[in-house]
Amino acid sequence: MRLIDYVPGNAEVGGAPVRIYNIGNNRPEGLLLVVAVLEKAMRRAxxxxxxxxxxxxxxxxxxxxxxxxxDVDFRPQTSIEDGIAKFVAWYRDHYEA
Structure with a gap:
């Protein structure tokens, strides 16, 4: 929501009026943890x-x-567990899977 109306400062000096942001976890997660979280969310090994x-x-x-x-004083707070669980729930609902 904070980025909807945000125009990067460089647009005022002839720069592009857009900016690409990397929005995600700012620390690495172990692959086996990600697999375990996926297994739990999908209820299968x-x-x-x-x-x-x-x-x-x-x-x-x-x-x-x-x-x-x-630029917008935002730090993502969603845990890998919550993010994957919500994504799997959305995917199942959206694709009726």
């Missing part, structure tokens, strides 16, 4: 095949929310 790190695997990733905090 995943088939896991534990392999060594593969070429192209990313060891850690997370959202950089510095711009979001600076």
């Amino acid at each position: 995943a088939t896991k095949e534990m392999l060594p790190t593969q070429p192209g695997d990313v060891l850690a990733t997370y959202a950089d929310i510095d711009d979001l905090m600076r």
Whole structure:
């Protein structure tokens, strides 16, 4: 909601009147935790095949929310557990799955 009417300051000096924000968790979550949370939300066990790190695997990733905090003073607070549970519920309802 805070971004709906926000116009980036650089628009006043000839910059683009838009900005892309990375909105997400600003700390990495372990893959096995994410799988466990998905299993719980979907009420079924995943088939896991534990392999060594593969070429192209990313060891850690997370959202950089510095711009979001600076521009509109917003820090996402949704936990991975709540976010995945809500997404799975939305998906099931939307696709009648």
